[in-house]
Amino acid sequence: MTIPDPATPGAQLRPGGLHVLTAATGPGGASGWAAEHRDEVRALVAEHGAVLLRGLGVGSAAQVAAVADGLGIERMTERERFAPRGTHTDGVYSASEWPADEPMCMHHELSYAAEIPSLLLFACLTAPTGGGKTEVADGQEVLKALPAELVERFTREGWLLTRMYHEVGVPWSDAFQTDDRAEVDAYCAAAGLEHEWLPGDRLRTRQRRAAVVRHPRTGAQVWFNQVAFLNERTMDPVIRDYLVDVYGPDGLPFNTAYGDGSAISDETVQTINEVYLKAAVGEPWQDGDVLLVDNLRMAHSRAPYQGRREIVAILGDPVGLPDHLPS
Numbered sequence: 001m002t003i004p005d006p007a008t009p010g011a012q013l014r015p016g017g018l019h020v021l022t023a024a025t026g027p028g029g030a031s032g033w034a035a036e037h038r039d040e041v042r043a044l045v046a047e048h049g050a051v052l053l054r055g056l057g058v059g060s061a062a063q064v065a066a067v068a069d070g071l072g073i074e075r076m077t078e079r080e081r082f083a084p085r086g087t088h089t090d091g092v093y094s095a096s097e098w099p100a101d102e103p104m105c106m107h108h109e110l111s112y113a114a115e116i117p118s119l120l121l122f123a124c125l126t127a128p129t130g131g132g133k134t135e136v137a138d139g140q141e142v143l144k145a146l147p148a149e150l151v152e153r154f155t156r157e158g159w160l161l162t163r164m165y166h167e168v169g170v171p172w173s174d175a176f177q178t179d180d181r182a183e184v185d186a187y188c189a190a191a192g193l194e195h196e197w198l199p200g201d202r203l204r205t206r207q208r209r210a211a212v213v214r215h216p217r218t219g220a221q222v223w224f225n226q227v228a229f230l231n232e233r234t235m236d237p238v239i240r241d242y243l244v245d246v247y248g249p250d251g252l253p254f255n256t257a258y259g260d261g262s263a264i265s266d267e268t269v270q271t272i273n274e275v276y277l278k279a280a281v282g283e284p285w286q287d288g289d290v291l292l293v294d295n296l297r298m299a300h301s302r303a304p305y306q307g308r309r310e311i312v313a314i315l316g317d318p319v320g321l322p323d324h325l326p327s
Helices: 029-036 038-048 061-070 139-145 148-157 181-191 237-247 266-279
Strands: 011-013 019-022 050-054 087-089 092-094 104-107 116-126 134-138 159-165 194-198 202-209 212-214 221-223 254-258 290-294 298-302 310-319
Touching: 019 038, 029 038, 029 061, 038 050, 038 290, 061 087, 061 092, 061 116, 061 310, 104 266, 134 139, 134 266, 139 221, 139 266, 139 298, 148 212, 148 254, 148 266, 181 194, 181 202, 290 298
Parallel strands: 019 050
Antiparallel strands: 011 019, 050 290, 087 092, 092 310, 104 298, 116 290, 116 310, 134 298, 159 202, 159 254, 194 202, 212 221
16 A cells, blocks of 8 residues: 655555655656655755656666756766776766675765765666665664764764785775875875775774764754775674685775774664664665655665666765864
């Protein structure tokens, strides 16, 4: 059963689920519909945090880019990516490459960066035969549901992300979109990253960020980070132990800690992921779907899947948060 949203003709609310707006495209196609309904769609995202546009029928990266332009989304270049992804055209990327049989845990895209996409656009060119749902979770509600003592410590200290760029994971040249060390040095200085060049063309970075921020539009406090997802305890234990054995405890491609550098316990990671799981909502993908997500408010995840799954992504409307970087 679906409940019509009386405020928006064509919009439907799945009980306890995602908001879905059915798009009836005309002669102008998907991009024309997007331009005509720009204010309506953006109002839905602002109200609910995410909205699924169904019926646009996008079938190529070029069509997705045209829809983004119709919606007035400023595309941004991704820096500091944590997983490989391809580039279709300017600012239009493939989904992050992640094993199909492993879940991608809840996270806010680039929550560790100085410049953050405030709006995400995901488009389904080919839906998987099974699984593969992209779910979202409201960071405002997650904040309320987490234990008070956990929130208090992360609010006070923030969180620390350590990354090692070497043979495992994303090369620094891909993450920073340059082969020039001087450009990386300049980026790190501007973005508040401690960084160290190591023998063998390796790079280590450290950055402390706020774990709880205020949404720039509403002023509401939001649990906004990748503390659990990028923690070593979220890795497959066999892979983690192998990497530690080969590269040492500081050689993992990424890891998180409290802002003072203290280790985060298994229990804390599990607690965060359990709260995300209870808050998660989503719809199975259909070919041609477009999902818009307020990245500052809503975390997103990806379920394991079977068959071919082709999703393209746009990171849009970049912002800097004044309370995100350490003072």
